[in-house]
Amino acid sequence: MKVLSFIVAAALVAVTGASSNSSTLGLLKYDGVALGDWEPAYQKASAFVAGLTTAQKLALITGSSVDSTNGSFTALNILDGDMGLQNYFYVSAFSLSSALAMTWDRDAIYDQAKAVGSEFYNKGMQVVAGPTSQPMGRTPWGGRNVEGFGPDPYLNGQATGLTTKGYVAAGVIPGAKHFILYEQETNRTSMGGGRGSFPGSMGRRAVSSDTGSAPYSSNADDKTLHETYLWPFYDAAKNGMGAVMCAMTKVNDTRSCENSDLLLKHLKTELGFPGFVWPDTMAQNSALESAINGEDYGSSRIWSTSTMETMLSNGSLTETRLNDMVTRNLMGYYYVGLDNGLQPESEAEDAYVNVRGNHSKIIRQNGAKSMALLKNNNALPLNKPRVMSVFGAHAGPVMGGPNQGMNIDGAGPTYQGHLASGTGSAQASYPYLVTPYVSLTNKAVEDGTMMRWIMNDTYTGASSSKLIPESTDSTAVTPSYANYATNADVCLVFLNALSGEGADRTELYNDDQDTMVNTVADNCNNTVVVINTVGPRLVDQWIEHDNVTAVLYGSLLGQESGNSIIDVLYGDVNPSGRLIHTIAKNETDYNVGICYTAQCNFTEGVYLDYRYFDAHNVTPRYPFGHGLSYxxxxxxxxxxxxxxxxxxxxxxxxxxxxxxxxxxxxxxxxxxxxxxxxxxxxxxxxxxxxxxxxxxxxxxxxxxxxxxxxxxxxxxxxxxxxxxxxxxxxxxxxxxxxxxxxxxxxxxxxxxxxxxxxxxxxxxxx
Structure with missing residues (x-):
């Protein structure tokens, strides 16, 4: 059986390729890694690399196509992400990973991943920048928590592994991210240089260098690293992970993409990862340090031909290590069968190549499965209400959409429209967006319901005066929260919380939205609150109000979001979603905040979320795993x-x-x-x-x-x-x-x- 071998020599850590000569085992510093079902991919990759010149090898590891005497290789197209192809026409906008995790449904997770992967495959893309295991959600203020599968290592690992498996089944290479301990946006590119405005993992072949000062360092002990953050990557490796994105931050004071402990010792030896490591945007810094410490794919500017040839000639970079870099860039390609010649060619982003199939059904079903019913005092499911009032900007569309460009630096804290996808690397490309307002209108037509709405979080219309005398019993009224809440059979209040790549959250509840809920509830004895959020959203500002009768809670659901929500509200789907994070009573109940210093010490160890709440006897408002049913x-x-x-x-x-x-x-x-x-x-x-x-x-x-x-x-x-x-x-x-x-x-x-x-x-x- 072929093995990947690891050699340590003096100040250089180098990686050898596998060899059929068993005497190679005598050179091992670390134990060999049995390739198993990766062996045919290794054999094909090794055979191809054997016919390459040094110049061709350098071209391949910096994202260029190669024509050689023993065949041709077309450069890999890498693109975000788990929510569907970014910046493409005629693709689907899937739910975010955090929503998918809330289904706690292995089949749903796998099926969506396979659907996403099939769209990548049929658009001519070879690598999905995903699954996104991390950020896990060390702190509820983390700006990108919506992109991951949550802070529990076991649940995160199950979802990461199943997503990896689904991508492989679709014929594309899973490129898991972000490796590792990348848990906040603040100072992610440099200290004192702002919060950064670079969309990580945007699928560009050229990788920028960091021209500013160094980013923060995430410092975790060995036990914490393994039992929490490394745990899900085991699942990914086991299920066919062919690529890994190293993060733009430091770990234990060494840049992630130059960290031999992370990339060589843990990832490639301990986990036995056979694929390639590529850097997040601005994550590659030093040509030599990135090359010898485990990065396999990088910038043609940093890894220029002259620079690499100099390192090869002076021995700082060995030919053995270069061969390994090239081989790793090829193995995932062969492992998922991309060499069979069947994949369609990639075309322009706006070319009419419709890859959506029946994926709208999967998106709608998974969105409904993911919604967690937190509270229900016999208010749901709805049954042909006579008068229904709808409140909040989140119920309806933005003025211009649905693919309005998101500002990834300072986005939020709320979104003035229906929030159904992320920002930065997590922004989907909608073919359309079904808002709750649209879906509710359709139900009102079917049921004969009288429906009225104020789709604004801070509406200041007159509170009580009517346009004509009350004695006439006219429907003409002055819109206000109080007027529209009064005499309604049900009042639906829609809330959201927005954050994303480039900036962390500034709040876990919102005063304007909470005032709206309380005002409506003061005037409506059947107030149902619907929340879609990027992470924990606190509810204690109104949860004990006698007239708040139900709360439906979820993440960002993609193009069918409104239909998914209304399917649950009306009982067409019996809710079964479960929380993947603890909802605290107060912000101070959480034990980890944002770090603003150069050294971010993970002193909490493995005690995140419910593990912390349990250890310190902190009573949550709603615990991890909670969700009701009808x-x-x-x-x-x-x-x-x-x-x-x-x-x-x-x-x-x-x-x-x-x-x-x-x-x-x-x-x-x-x-x-x-x-x-x-x-x-x-x-x-x-x-x-x-x-x-x-x-x-x-x-x-x-x-x-x-x-x-x-x-x-x-x-x-x-x-x-x-x-x-x-x-x-x-x-x-x-x-x-x-x-x-x-x-x-x-x-x-x-x-x-x-x-x-x-x-x-x-x-x-x-």
Missing amino acids: TTFSYSGLTIKKPSTLSKAPAGNRTVGGYADLWDNVGSVSVEVSNTGSLDGAEVPQLYLGFPASANQPVRQLRGFERIEIAAGKQEKATFELRRRDLSYWDVTAQQWLVAEGTYEVYVGASSRDLRLNGTFTVETS
Whole structure:
């Protein structure tokens, strides 16, 4: 079996290619990485590289096409992103990754990724700048949290892995980002140089250098790095990740794209990653340091022919390392089958190449699946209300749209229109946008509902006077929150929160919007609030108001957003979305804010979100994993299949995705879930584990979930398979994933705080 080999020599870390000569193993500094199903891709890549001149190799790693004696290679097209192709006509605008994670639905995550990948493939793109595991959401004020899968490593890892797998199935290369510890926008390009206005990962072949001072450094200990931030990249590597974007910031005081610990030790050795590393915009700085420390693709200006030839001639860059860089740039291409000649050629952005298929249905379904019902005092679902009043700018369209250019530096804090996609690298290209106003109007037509609206967050019309005397019972009134709320059967108030690439959030609630909610609720005894947000949006300014009867909460849903929301409001879809972050009662309840200094120390360790709230007994408003349904569920029959004796450390071969036996199923937990209500619905039972004290772990952490459809009055079984890695912790001294011997606590429930069943199992190690 072929292996990737790693050599350490003096002050240089170099990477050799695989060799069929077993004597190569005698040169290993780190253990070999078994390629497994990547082996055919490696063989093709190696054969191609063998026929290249030095000039051709340099052209290939800087994004140029190559014609050689043994074939041709067309430069890879790299483009954002997980929400669909950016800046293209006739493509779909999908929901953001954070919305997709809120479905807690593995099939939905995979299906959307495959649909996104197919649009890339059919537009002639080879690399998706995604999946976006990080930012994870270390701080709720992070500007780009909407782009990722949330702060829980297990859930994030599941979604990252499934998205990777979906892209591979569509025939395109997954380019996961941002590697690693990139958790805020402030000072991301340079200290004191503003918040930056460069759209990261915009798909350009040329990569800019950083001409300013250095960015901030994210400093995390080894345990934190592994158990939280590196965890999802294991899933990506295991499922076919062919490229990785290194971030524009520093990690432990070394630039991410020049950091041999990150790129060579952790990514390429520990995770066994066989693909290429390319830099985010402005992330490549030094030609030599980026080349020898793990970056494989870069700027033709920084890696100019003269510069690289000089480094080769003086020995600072070895031919072996150059060959490895070229090989890695090719392996993902061969792994996903792009060499079969079947992919359509890329055409101009506005060329009529319609790749959307039936993806509008997937977008609408997944958007509805992602919405979490946080509160419901018998207000929902709606049933042909006689008079319905709609409030808030988020209910309707912007003045000109839908593809209005977003300002990525200082965007927000709210959006004066319906917010359904992100900014910067996360801005989708809408073919159209269905707003809630449009979808509600269609329902009003069907139901004979009288509908009125004020689609503004700060409307200041007269509060009570009518245009004609009240005794005439006329419909003519002066628009105001109070007037339109009075005598309505239901009042729908739409809120959003906006942030994005280039700037962090400045607030977690909004005074204007909250005043609007309270004013409406003061005059309407059935006030339903709908929120679409880029991260945690606090609700305590009005959540206990007696007249706030329901809250529907979600992320950004893409082109079918209005239809998805109204499907849930009217009960065409029974809500099943779950929170991927904790909603606190107060901003001060969160333990991590924005860092404004050059050294950003992750002193909280692994204690993010619910892991922090649980450890410090902080009561949330709505906990991680929370979400209601229009029906009810009960739990019973907890069954635990305990692991047999396990070796303390993994004993398998080092493979793509880490040691092979980390992925072995070693035990399971199952539970019976009954639908005790009158409506069909979906429940998301969640498994949390508490570890033995010797593992030094949080109180409990997610280690399993299943979204299961259950007919009214029926019962279904949910089974959570436990992999070796789910029972492992990172031991800093051993530099290994170890299994702690002792008693593990088992909790199964409907959220991190709504734990219905509990038990234990013991693990013995050898």
